[in-house]
Amino acid sequence: MSPYFTRSATTLTQVMAQTDRGDLFAERCPSREVLKHVTSRWGVLVLLALRDGTQRFSDLRRKIGGVSEKMLAQTLQWLEGDGFVLRVSYPVVPPHVEYSLTPMGQEVAQRVIGLADWIELNLPQILQAQSATK
Numbered sequence: 001m002s003p004y005f006t007r008s009a010t011t012l013t014q015v016m017a018q019t020d021r022g023d024l025f026a027e028r029c030p031s032r033e034v035l036k037h038v039t040s041r042w043g044v045l046v047l048l049a050l051r052d053g054t055q056r057f058s059d060l061r062r063k064i065g066g067v068s069e070k071m072l073a074q075t076l077q078w079l080e081g082d083g084f085v086l087r088v089s090y091p092v093v094p095p096h097v098e099y100s101l102t103p104m105g106q107e108v109a110q111r112v113i114g115l116a117d118w119i120e121l122n123l124p125q126i127l128q129a130q131s132a133t134k
Helices: 012-019 031-039 041-050 057-063 069-081 103-121 123-132
Strands: 085-090 096-101
Touching (some): 031 069, 041 057
C-alpha cells in the first residue's frame, strides 16, 4: 500500500515529513498533480514566459500564442497554488494584476527550459520522424 494513504487521519504534511519526497509512481501521490501543472502545454509556456520578468495577464496572453483566457487563468492559478507563481493585485481601477516567478518557480523554469531548448534544437529530426510514421 502507498505510504500516502496509510491512515485517513494522517495529514499530507505528516506523510511528506516521513518520506522527505514524493513518489511519482505512486498512483495517489500529489506530486503527479504538480507534474501535470508544470509539464502541461500551457504550464511550460507560462513558466518560460515569466523567466523574462514580471508580466501582466494581457502581456502573457499576447506572448503565448493560442492560449485562451480561461486556460491562461487556470494555469496561472495552478502554478500559483503550487508555489511557482506570485500573483500581486493592486487596488486600482481598472484592476492591475502582475505575475512573476517565485524562487521555486525560477528553479522549475530553469529545468523546463532545458527540455524546451532540446525540442527546438531537435525539431528537424522530430518532424522527420513524424513524417516517416505517417
